[in-house]
Amino acid sequence: MTTISPQRERRVLARTLVGPTAGITIRRSLFFFMLFLAVIGPWIETIGQWIPIPVYDPLRPDPFNPVSPPSAEHWFGTDTLGLDIFTRVIVATRVDFTLALIGVMLGGGLGCLAGAWSAYRRGWVDMIALRIVEVVQSFPVLLLGLALFAALGPLDIFGPVDHGMAVLVIAIAMVNFPLYLRQVRSVLLPLTEAEFVQAAKCAGLGAWGIVWNHFIPNARGQILALFPLTCAYAIQIIAGLSFIGLGIEPPNPEWGSMIKTGATLIVQGHWWVSVFPGAFIVLSVYSLTGFSARSETLVGPGGTSA
Amino acid sequence: MFLANRVVILAVVLLAVVMIGFTITRSTGTPLYASLGMAVSEAIIEQRAEEMGLNEPIVVQFWTYVVHLLQGDLGVSRISRIPVAEDIALKLPATAEMVFFTLMVSFIWAIPLGVRAGLRPGGRLAKLGEGMAQFGVSVPAFWLGLLFIFLLYFLPPRIPEPLGPLPALFPPPLARLGSVTPPEMVTGFYTVDALIAGDFRLAWQALWHLILPAVTLSLTSGPPLFRVTRTAVSEALASPFVEAAYSYGLGRRTVLIRDVLRNASPPVLNLTAMTFGYLIGGGVLVEVVFSWPGIGSYAVWGMDNSDYDVVLAVVIIAAVIYVILYFIVDLIQFAMDPRLRD
Amino acid sequence: MNSGPANGALLTLSGVEVAINTRSGPVHPLQGVDLQVFPGETVGLVGESGSGKSMTLRSILRLMPPGGAITGGTVKWRDRSVLDLDSDELQTYRGAEVAMIYQNPVTALDPMLSVERQIVDAFKANREVSDVVPEEFARDALRDLEFGNPDAILNRYPHQLSGGMAQRVNIALALACGPSLILADEPTTGLDMTTQVRVLDLLERQVSARNAALLFISHDLRAVSRVARNIGIMYAGRVVEIGPRERILTEPSHPYAKALLECVDLRTDERPRSIPGLVPRMTEEYDLCAFRDRCTSRMAVCDEEPLPLHELGGRRRLLCHLGPNNG
Numbered sequence: 001m002t003t004i005s006p007q008r009e010r011r012v013l014a015r016t017l018v019g020p021t022a023g024i025t026i027r028r029s030l031f032f033f034m035l036f037l038a039v040i041g042p043w044i045e046t047i048g049q050w051i052p053i054p055v056y057d058p059l060r061p062d063p064f065n066p067v068s069p070p071s072a073e074h075w076f077g078t079d080t081l082g083l084d085i086f087t088r089v090i091v092a093t094r095v096d097f098t099l100a101l102i103g104v105m106l107g108g109g110l111g112c113l114a115g116a117w118s119a120y121r122r123g124w125v126d127m128i129a130l131r132i133v134e135v136v137q138s139f140p141v142l143l144l145g146l147a148l149f150a151a152l153g154p155l156d157i158f159g160p161v162d163h164g165m166a167v168l169v170i171a172i173a174m175v176n177f178p179l180y181l182r183q184v185r186s187v188l189l190p191l192t193e194a195e196f197v198q199a200a201k202c203a204g205l206g207a208w209g210i211v212w213n214h215f216i217p218n219a220r221g222q223i224l225a226l227f228p229l230t231c232a233y234a235i236q237i238i239a240g241l242s243f244i245g246l247g248i249e250p251p252n253p254e255w256g257s258m259i260k261t262g263a264t265l266i267v268q269g270h271w272w273v274s275v276f277p278g279a280f281i282v283l284s285v286y287s288l289t290g291f292s293a294r295s296e297t298l299v300g301p302g303g304t305s306a
Numbered sequence: 307m308f309l310a311n312r313v314v315i316l317a318v319v320l321l322a323v324v325m326i327g328f329t330i331t332r333s334t335g336t337p338l339y340a341s342l343g344m345a346v347s348e349a350i351i352e353q354r355a356e357e358m359g360l361n362e363p364i365v366v367q368f369w370t371y372v373v374h375l376l377q378g379d380l381g382v383s384r385i386s387r388i389p390v391a392e393d394i395a396l397k398l399p400a401t402a403e404m405v406f407f408t409l410m411v412s413f414i415w416a417i418p419l420g421v422r423a424g425l426r427p428g429g430r431l432a433k434l435g436e437g438m439a440q441f442g443v444s445v446p447a448f449w450l451g452l453l454f455i456f457l458l459y460f461l462p463p464r465i466p467e468p469l470g471p472l473p474a475l476f477p478p479p480l481a482r483l484g485s486v487t488p489p490e491m492v493t494g495f496y497t498v499d500a501l502i503a504g505d506f507r508l509a510w511q512a513l514w515h516l517i518l519p520a521v522t523l524s525l526t527s528g529p530p531l532f533r534v535t536r537t538a539v540s541e542a543l544a545s546p547f548v549e550a551a552y553s554y555g556l557g558r559r560t561v562l563i564r565d566v567l568r569n570a571s572p573p574v575l576n577l578t579a580m581t582f583g584y585l586i587g588g589g590v591l592v593e594v595v596f597s598w599p600g601i602g603s604y605a606v607w608g609m610d611n612s613d614y615d616v617v618l619a620v621v622i623i624a625a626v627i628y629v630i631l632y633f634i635v636d637l638i639q640f641a642m643d644p645r646l647r648d
Numbered sequence: 649m650n651s652g653p654a655n656g657a658l659l660t661l662s663g664v665e666v667a668i669n670t671r672s673g674p675v676h677p678l679q680g681v682d683l684q685v686f687p688g689e690t691v692g693l694v695g696e697s698g699s700g701k702s703m704t705l706r707s708i709l710r711l712m713p714p715g716g717a718i719t720g721g722t723v724k725w726r727d728r729s730v731l732d733l734d735s736d737e738l739q740t741y742r743g744a745e746v747a748m749i750y751q752n753p754v755t756a757l758d759p760m761l762s763v764e765r766q767i768v769d770a771f772k773a774n775r776e777v778s779d780v781v782p783e784e785f786a787r788d789a790l791r792d793l794e795f796g797n798p799d800a801i802l803n804r805y806p807h808q809l810s811g812g813m814a815q816r817v818n819i820a821l822a823l824a825c826g827p828s829l830i831l832a833d834e835p836t837t838g839l840d841m842t843t844q845v846r847v848l849d850l851l852e853r854q855v856s857a858r859n860a861a862l863l864f865i866s867h868d869l870r871a872v873s874r875v876a877r878n879i880g881i882m883y884a885g886r887v888v889e890i891g892p893r894e895r896i897l898t899e900p901s902h903p904y905a906k907a908l909l910e911c912v913d914l915r916t917d918e919r920p921r922s923i924p925g926l927v928p929r930m931t932e933e934y935d936l937c938a939f940r941d942r943c944t945s946r947m948a949v950c951d952e953e954p955l956p957l958h959e960l961g962g963r964r965r966l967l968c969h970l971g972p973n974n975g
């Protein structure tokens with residue numbers, strides 16, 4: 001309410017307009033770089049033969065080189081088994097990205113459908129949906145994961161699929177389901193009475209037809225905005241659960257479990273074992289959130305305090 | 307109306323939480339194995355199942371489970387043979403103290419910066435806040451905790467070779483007090499209990515041990531608080547009644563406190579309470595990193611030992627606390643916002 | 649710029665310009681507003697919505713929206729420049745000298761404070777607390793505004809008031825400050841017909857009972873002509889014609905004023921028709937006449953030369969190439 005000189009105001013404006021855009025460009029490029037790493041991950045060793053970057057077999061221990069600090073041979077150092085951290089951090093990119101993606105698509109997809117359905121039917125369907133959301137969201141995310149591992153631990157239900165990975169995916173899906181349900185529902189609720197929906201009803205389009213053809217497209221923007229954020233969140237959850245030994249077990253490369261390996265070493269000064277995988281988590285999350293300017297809407301309280 | 311509605315929701319959610327707990331317990335078959343160990347004959351299993359009422363109809367079993375829960379019976383730890391409820395009674399205060407101080411830390415940075423950013427968007431402090439929020443959102447709490455421990459260990463001037471390496475100039479404050487004897491339990495908060503006992507040194511020590519976990523958790527759980535505060539303040543600031551208040555000749559400070567902050571406070575209080583509820587179970591990893599003997603570490607310990615009653619008890623306790631806090635938030639809203647009272 | 653303090657005007661705006669920086673570029677809602685208000689008189693401003701009426705009132709109180717600033721001209725209160733007041737002086741000036749009644753009565757009240765608290769605060773902020781108990785003052789203030797049961801209303805919160813009640817509370821608030829000039833921004837727009845008449849009546853009576861001046865703003869010529877002795881016509885951030893009510897209503901000079909009048913039949917309650925064309929979006933500064941695209945008397949000179957000011961005596965002023973009434 002104060003009088004601000006137009007010049008100053010203009011400067012502020014310029015900053016808010018140009019600043020984030022430049023920053024976001026950098027973040028998006030960073031994301032595509034991470035994506036690139038995720039793609040080449042499994043072939044890193046082969047690629048290493050053609051370019052002068054020291055990469056190794058991510059699973060072959062080097063007993064003569066345990067816990068060696070970063071050097072020209074091992075850019076990010078090695079861990080207790082002498083595994084090369086640089087290689088493993090890159091290979092892990094695909095693991096974390098893929099699991100996050102599958103989990104979010106599964107939970108998010110179901111959440112979208114449920115959200116659209118609940119906005120379309122309203123009434124008791126909507127009420128039940130909301131209660132489900134409330135129930136699921138009243139469990140702290142990591143404890144939910146813990147409970148899932150406890151519940152599914154003794155069961156052998158995933159056949160050939162890796163048990164830990166499967167449970168991780170389910171955990172991610174469960175966390176995402178209510179997020180997408182809420183978002184989609186809140187976008188679509190005002191549309192239920194909209195003319196085009198009524199028209200579609202009159203035209204004899206079935207409920208699912210309306211949801212599919214008219215609702216989902218309307219919520220597309222919201223869904224797309226939520227997607228990178230939830231993927232970032234999922235990566236943190238995966239790493240967090242692996243950090244307490246759930247999900248992906250060593251020596252398979254995964255950021256969280258790599259950090260776990262380094263946790264006991266850090267008080268001895270061997271920082272690199274934990275620091276590099278953690279830095280990759282930070283980079284992934286940071287780059288992913290660059291895709292959505294509306295980062296404030298991310299996931300309730302505690303956010304990503306995983 | 308609002309309240310009645312809320313009570314019903316509270317009841318429904320609590321019931322559902324308990325049902326989920328029950329289902330998980332049954333599906334893991336914990337009660338049986340927990341009381342038996344693994345290698346026993348079919349006959350004994352059958353007999354025990356009968357004794358434990360596992361052959362009753364599922365509804366009866368559920369009813370028994372609820373009654374036990376209400377009596378505070380959360381099962382018995384398979385490893386330590388101590389009732390889980392007793393363990394939790396010891397560990398919950400540790401978690402609560404950590405979370406409480408986490409919020410204290412957030413009150414120092416997230417909320418003031420949020421207010422400032424709402425009042426003066428684009429300002430230096432607004433940028434600082436947004437930067438911290440970005441950072442806090444991107445950084446995994448457990449990793450940040452490890453970094454802090456590392457820095458405390460190795461940043462202070464190190465003694466050169468002939469004498470050294472003597473790393474621990476400042477031993478990183480792990481656990482609640484390290485090896486020092488805790489104060490006599492009154493509230494369960496070591497800082498408070500030490501003060502009650504009149505032992506300032508001990509109180510200081512307890513506080514010192516709280517700082518790292520609290521700062522770590524605050525940096526990672528504070529961003530939503532910062533952002534919600536910012537949005538709430540800037541929305542309140544832009545409302546017509548604020549301009550009207552200025553037009554009556556009220557001063558800046560008056561308008562800020564009387565109108566802007568008052569109207570911005572409900573969502574902030576709401577989120578604060580929810581953050582508290584959330585962190586009770588959401589600080590698991592930070593507890594692990596700092597060897598904090600709270601319910602999170604307890605749950606992980608249970609998981610490591612396949613002691614599923616422990617895990618489930620913690621999950622249910624955390625969820626119930628969250629739901630009840632949510633309800634209390636509603637009560638606060640109700641008391642604060644005249645619009646809800648009709 | 650001619651009217652100095654000597655002529656006794658309460659408020660003098662000359663050439664007031666406002667610019668607002670928005671995401672999509674600068675907006676220039678005021679492009680040189682000239683206006684005078686004398687003690688105790690009622691001035692009305694009419695114009696389509698978007699013509700800058702509200703912004704004129706805000707610039708009088710120096711209350712700018714975020715990104716907005718008064719970039720040119722002067723605002724004088726008696727013989728002091730409002731634009732040079734420091735923040736303490738501004739605080740005294742707001743309320744105690746000039747108070748405002750807002751367009752949307754409900755959102756102009758703080759939703760979390762009782763009616764009593766709001767009136768008491770406005771009262772205390774502007775008057776030395778003497779032998780009047782603020783709470784009693786608040787009750788009397790409501791009684792003045794024809795609330796049958798002031799005690800009950802005092803304990804209410806804004807959401808418990810109807811539109812008409814909320815607007816009367818707003819009037820009470822403005823009056824509680826004890827100003828010599830009251831700015832009323834479309835005080836009746838959201839209300840239904842009967843309430844409109846009642847609120848307008850009350851406002852008029854209460855203002856004249858206090859010997860205060862009233863600057864009344866509306867897009868509704870009918871409402872303005874009911875209360876104002878002097879009427880100004882606003883278009884695109886300028887007062888294009890101003891003069892005594894009779895002159896403006898019977899023989900307006902500006903083509904826009906004429907068009908406005910043609911749209912409203914003051915003798916009936918029919919809804920006004922609208923003038924063909926659109927109000928400019930104010931994203932540029934107009935040197936030339938901003939109305940010429942919609943004007944039926946457009947001449948070649950309108951596209952070439954800036955607007956001339958015609959002082960027609962007796963406070964009549966006109967901004968138009970056509971000059972004073974010629975048919």
Ligand SMILES: Nc1ncnc2c1ncn2[C@@H]1O[C@H](COP(=O)(O)OP(=O)(O)O)[C@@H](O)[C@H]1O
Nearest residue numbers: 668675677697698699700701702703713929930
């Ligand atoms: N906060 C604002 N930001 C940008 N433009 C504004 C703002 N307030 C008003 N305007 C613009 O200023 C012009 C005049 O607005 P206003 O004074 O509210 O008109 P009126 O009260 O006559 O309807 C309009 O074109 C409007 O779009």
Ligand SMILES: [Mg+2]
Nearest residue numbers: 701702703751
């Ligand atoms: Mg207006």
